[in-house]
Amino acid sequence: MKRNPYQILRQPIVTEKSVDVKERARTLCFRVDPHATKVEIREAVEEAFKDLQGKIESVHTANFPGKVRRRGTRSGKRPDWKKAYVKVKAGTKLPEYVETA
Numbered sequence: 128m129k130r131n132p133y134q135i136l137r138q139p140i141v142t143e144k145s146v147d148v149k150e151r152a153r154t155l156c157f158r159v160d161p162h163a164t165k166v167e168i169r170e171a172v173e174e175a176f177k178d179l180q181g182k183i184e185s186v187h188t189a190n191f192p193g194k195v196r197r198r199g200t201r202s203g204k205r206p207d208w209k210k211a212y213v214k215v216k217a218g219t220k221l222p223e224y225v226e227t228a
Contacts, residue, residue, distance in 0.1 A: 132171035135163045139224045140210065149221060154214045161190070161209045168211045182219045187212040 137158045139145075145156035159168055165186040173180050189212075193205035215221060 130167070130171075132174040135160050135167055135171040136175055141224070148212070152214065153217065153219070153221065154212050155221065157211045157213065159188070159209050159211045161207055163209070163211075165211075168213065172213050176222045178220065178222070179215060182216045184214040184216045186214070 140156040189210045193207045
């Protein structure tokens with residue numbers, strides 16, 4: 128069953144590092160579903176951003192384990208998450224996205 132692209136792409140990551148990578152290496156950075164594969168991520172980006180159809184060069188992913196956090200005597204664990212770097216071919220206009228709080 129094919130999933131909605133917004134179930135795979137959770138949110139764009141807008142930090143100093145990700146903006147620098149976007150400008151220098153033409154790479155978009157997203158927080159994605161931890162169970163998503165690189166092929167699913169590529170298809171979700173192409174579907175969410177129609178102007179990138181067939182213009183994605185590569186997809187790299189990184190898994191981050193959740194950290195254990197304490198508040199007083201109680202402890203808990205943040206959820207594990209996954210980051211995807213989507214490199215776009217040269218000569219392609221990159222989409223602009225704005226972080227909303």
